Amino acid sequence: MKGKLRFNLIAGIVGFVFTFIFSIRNNLWMTSMYRALLACAIWFILAFLMNWVLAAITGPRVDGSDDAEMQNAHERGTVLDLSTPDEDRELMDLIQSESSRKEGGDFVPLNPPKLVSTKDPEELAKAVRHLTEE
Template sequence: MQGTWRWNVVFGITGVVLTVLFSIGNNPLSVIMLRSLYAFVTFFVLAYPARYMFAAILKPPAMIGEPQESDEAKGHSLDVTTPDEGEDLNELLKAQMQGAASAEEQPEMKGAATEGAEAGFQPLTPPQFVSAANKQPEEMAKALRHLTGE
């Protein structure tokens, strides 16, 4: 069964607290204590089926048809090597270079791949902000006062 008897005690104490809270204003202390004892026992016993249902619901499904590996073999080896893709990368670069060269030689062939190569990379050039080097000190002080709210 999932869990320990401590969970049952927690459920029992929860029952005691609820019983005391709901009957503190209507019953004398002796009745409250007796009903709290009954609530503890009832919640303690009802915690077993509740724990069983939670364990059945939260249990992960078993994989059917897959052999179980032994625990001894798990975690002892780790393959961290990557395959050598240098040759594939060289082939792609050669194909790109040949494609760009053939597009320059044959301008009538315009495809999606050659259009991107012809356009080339153009970096983003945002507009320049106004430099503060040629501003007068009075204008700079005025701008600073405006920004700080003075």
Template sequence: MLGTWRWNVVFGFIGTVLTVAFSIGNNPISVMLLRSMYAFIAFFVLAFVMRAVLTYILQPPSIVGEQPELDEGIGTQLDMLTPDETDDLNQMLKSQLQDGKTTPVNEGQANAAAAFRPLNPPQLLSSKNTQPEELVKAIRHLTGE
């Protein structure tokens, strides 16, 4: 059920207050108290019915034909294996022990090192002796005039 019984009591008190407010000038106190008690009971029951309807409306829809999970452990563990690279590791260790003798692994590294050249971009230089006409022409070109 949506909420607790306290909601029912709150709605019952709201009904009581409304009944007292509308009948205080027209009825004697005994009639007013009796009707406010009836209003409390009516609003209490009405709040109960409204909570039941809201609970029914707001429940998530069930999927038709939903199959229960057969295995509770599915998806709780991740089993991953790394590829076996012991041969490559042994080959690299052997090549280090041979002190620079080239092996197939070292040959690939040597070729990659020989083919590598660091980037050598041209340096940007600014000229200190620029003519004012050239600066004005550049500014006009940049501003679109």
């Protein structure tokens, strides 16, 4: 809170200084001071509104809260657990059952079908010529 108030005051002072410097050249002393004070208040309010909007966008902050539920809600989605469950026993059983099945000699290599065209090569050339003309 102290930092936010300091930021708002600095913004107000900056607005005061800029307005006073640019206004004193064309106006009287009191008119420049009045406008600079008004600019200070406006810049202070704008800085306050900017802090409020940024706080609303970023969400609530947890500052040393002992409430575990609030802490968990704040940390939800920030930690990624990439550990996998322990499935070593199931994997070993699967490998043993596969190896016992292969020992029987039932292995047949994969024979994919050949991709051979049954069309006449002249028909294919004619189709390609037709497609390239368009």
